[in-house]
Amino acid sequence: MKHLLKMLDLSTEEIIEILNLADQLKYELKHGIPHPHLKGKTLGMIFQKASTRTRVSFETGMYQLGGYPLFLSSNDLQIGRGEPVQDTARVLSRYLDGIMIRTFEQKEVEDLAEFGSIPIINGLTDFCHPCQVLADLMTIREFKGSFDGLKMCFIGDGNNMANSLIVGCLKVGMSVSIACPNDYQPPKEILDFAKAYGGKFELTDTPMQAAKGADVLITDVWASMGQEGEAEKRRKAFTGYQINDELMAQAKSDAMVLHCLPAHREEEITEKVFEAHANEIFEEAENRLHAQKAVMVKLMAN
Ligand code: CP
């Protein structure tokens, strides 16, 4: 594993290794056991979109590993004024030991990896959000003990979160059911991947169908970053695609609920369900820190 660009690139073994290391790093942090695996290393963090969790967890995580994080806003970088990503990659590779990037196009992340010579970590693109889904898998395993026999149900937009969840959950052996409006389904590349899993994957436009017998219910915002102009249209299209009490009644009685955050209460999830599952949702947010530390150690320690 040289980069973390998308879940599609990871083998099941690599995912499990990251999760095991994340559990260990979480234990060490909680018990005051130092783990300076990246002493003297630097991570550049390029943000072309807003962030609370990704920025703070990468920055803190790098510090806890003994390294140094640099926050690089695209407003201040030449990349924001049109310097080609190929040149940015070759320059930054000479200063840094790794780059985390949050941007719009997946191609930009893939290009950084192709033209640079240091590990690249995808901190969210329009296509996927692998760091979040590694934290989600870590949280599911923490609460449920294992992935065996579990069903994950995603309700809402076939977006970056849906894409990474479909791939990540299928790769670790869970079954997956997705409920999206017909015009907002995940892209063909993801559906083709999922179809190879046969009966373990279901795509429907009926949330109540998708939620039947689910062990884990997940949703995300109806309008992602960059789609603010379509918010009203999306609000109409996604009406009914909400995690609420009625939907929860279809799931297993001990089902957990996750949300990558930020959440829009009374849109994709009711306040009541959100607060009833706040312990899971905020553990999930915490696990971003541990999962990303594991990714950085796997990619950058030597
Ligand atoms: N879930 C997530 O990636 O949060 P931020 O946008 O705050 O980083």
Ligand code: NVA
């Ligand atoms: N789908 C959301 C996830 C935010 C973490 C977005 O891309 O804005």
